[in-house]
Amino acid sequence: MTRRTPLRAGRPTSLRSRLVWGAALLAAVAVLAAQTIGFLVLRSWLLDRVDQQLDDFHLPPQTFSRDIGPEQMPRSPDPGSVTLPSDFRITFYGASGHRRGILGGGEAPGPELPSSIDQLRLSGGRPGTVPAVSGDGHWRVEKKTGPGHTWYVVALPLDTFDGATAKLLWLNGIVLAATLTGLIALSRWVVRIGLLPLTRMERTAQDITAGDLSPRLPDTDLRTETGRLGTVLNTMLDRLQQALCEREFSEARLRRFVADAGHELRTPLTSIQGFAELALRHEERSSAERREGDRLIAQNAERISLLVDDLLLLTKLDKEPDYRRERVDLLAVAADSVSATAHQTHGHxxxxxxxxxxxxxxxxxxxxxxxxxxxxxxxxxxGNLLSNALRHTPPGTRVDVRVGAGRAGPTTGGTDRPGRTSPSPPLREGTRICVLEVADQGPGLSPEAADRVFERFYRADPSRSHHHGGSGLGLAIASAIAQGHGGRLELDTAPGRGSVFRLVLPAGPGTP
Incomplete structure (x- = not known):
């Protein structure tokens, strides 16, 4: 069994080389075609001039003399009866078709003609070309009819014709070589200038590959192919950088979420573990001490259960929120929330x-x-908004719950403006909306705290104490619910000017 050698792919050439050699090849073909056409036209014209001279040449009748004989047929020319131009040669053939004599002279070898007129092959009586008797020369010959069924062949040398065509060929070759050399040099320069945007793209791509995503392609002229390519690549790079930033932000948020969740779970779990170990080690404790330990264990277990419930609810809202779709009166919702929190007003x-x-x-x-x-x-x-206002403001602070309808805008709500934060995108300005506001006259929040107040497990209290707040998931859950209803939850606040939490929802069919 014979083993086949795999075919090796040829070495790939660069785009610059293909363009240069392609342009040079096309130019060479164009120049060669033009030179060939010019050479053929000039050669035909020069040959027609020679043929015209042969056609115009005729021997006068007195050129021939008659020998005394029974047939009285012309046999040979009278050398003294005619003067020929120096380049002409005339060969005479008698009535029998055999060569009888030659008229004309010169140093150049004469044409090589057959001894019989029948052996002279000229197509259609047109002039033809025959070689010289010796050397590389050629003669142009034409057969003409003489008196008494005789013939004579007029010949002109083609030395001038051959010299002109040879010089033209040499000149065409020199012009072709010079043209190709100039075209290759010019093509390399033009292609290098034309591919300069691609070279800049290559350098930019190398910088991006090295890890720097900030460079952008400078060639963005939409009138050119490279400019359109640069625009598309810049857009792609912007989206790629945005996606990477979002991924980094998401990873950082996930790490912070895991750390916060661990922190929230650690305290109650530590308390449960401590009281359980205390109960096992000191079985002789009094009934009051055991009841207090059991109460604290149950309290911390309840905190863990609430925290896990909130986490499961957030996961459900993020993944596949399932909301009922009914007509809801926000005024009734606000009134129910006020009634439900009446027992925990603490003087508010x-x-x-x-x-x-x-x-x-x-x-x-x-x-x-x-x-x-x-x-x-x-x-x-x-309820979450109202509870937050009561929990995070000093006793006696006034809390206003407002309900109304209007159009989305900087004043009513639903759109962005300085001093307003929201984790959800703004609504289109002028959209019919329903609004439920919970405003307090408390200390307000700093801009840094306002930017993070909707984050999971975030509390403005640096000590992370549970005496002034829950698990830090309430506002994240409320924001997810608002966004699931096609609206958003937003905050207007400033230090010393209180806080206004605003639930903005699309208006129902009956709302003006």
Whole structure:
């Protein structure tokens, strides 16, 4: 069995080389074609001039003399009866077809003609070309009819013709070589200039490969192919950099989430473990001590259960939120939340009123404000906002709960403006919305705290004490619910000016 040798692929050539040699080849073909056409046209013209001279040449009748004989036929020319140009040669053939004599002379070897006129092959009586008797020369010959069924062949040398064509061939060769050399040099320069944007792209790609994503391609002229390519690549790089930043942010957020979750779970688990070990080591404790230990174990277990429930709820809301779609009156939701938190006001006066739009036409009476959504989840959001306002403000701080409808804008809510933060994208300005606000006159939040207040496990309290807050998941859950309803949760705050948490939802069909 014979073993086949695999075919080796040829060495790939660069785009620059292909363009240069392709342009040189096309130029060579074009120049060679033009030179060939010019050479053929000039050769034909020169040969026609020679043929015209042969056609115009005729011997006068007195050129021939008659020998005394019974046939009285012309036999030979009279050398003294005609003067020929120096280049002409005339060969005479008698009536029998045999060569009889030659007229004309010169140093150049004469044409090689047959001894019989029948052996002279000229197509259609047109002139033909025959070689010289000796050397590399050629003669142009034409057969003509003489008196008395005789013939004579007129010949002209083609030395001038051959010399002109040979010089033209040499000149064409020199021009072709010079043209190709110049075209290759010019093509290399033009191609290098033309491919300069690609060279810059290559350098930029090398920088990006090294890990620097900030460089961008400078050639973005949409009128050129490289400019359009540069624009597309810059867009791709922007999206790639954005995706990498989002991935880094997501990874950092995940690490922070895991650390926060571990921190939240560690405290109650440590308490449970400590009280359990205490109960096992000191079985002789009094009943009051055992009841206190059991109560603390149950309390910390409840905290863990609530934390796990919140985490499961967040996971459910992020993955596949399942909301009921009913007509919900936000005014009733706000009133239920105020009633539910009446037992934990701690001296906070709570007022339920209409939404203020900052105009003289503000409503003075509460009206029905309907939207579409899950009433249970929306009550959860309202209760969370109101509980936060009561928990994070000093006793006696006034809390206002406002409900109303309007159009999305900087004043009413739903759009972005300086001093307003939200984890959700803004609504289109002018969209009909329903709003539930919980505003307090407490100390407010710093810009840094406001930017992170919707993060999971974040609490503005640096000590992370549970005496002034829950697990730090309430606002994250409320924001997820609001976004799941097509709206958003936002915060307007400033240090010393209180905080306004605003639930913005799309208005229902019956809301003006």
């Amino acid at each position: 006066p709570i007022r339920l009123g209409p939404l203020s739009t900052g105009t003289a036409a503000d409503q003075e009476e509460l009206e029905l404000v309907e939207t579409t959504g899950d009433p249970h989840r929306l009550r959860q959001v309202a």
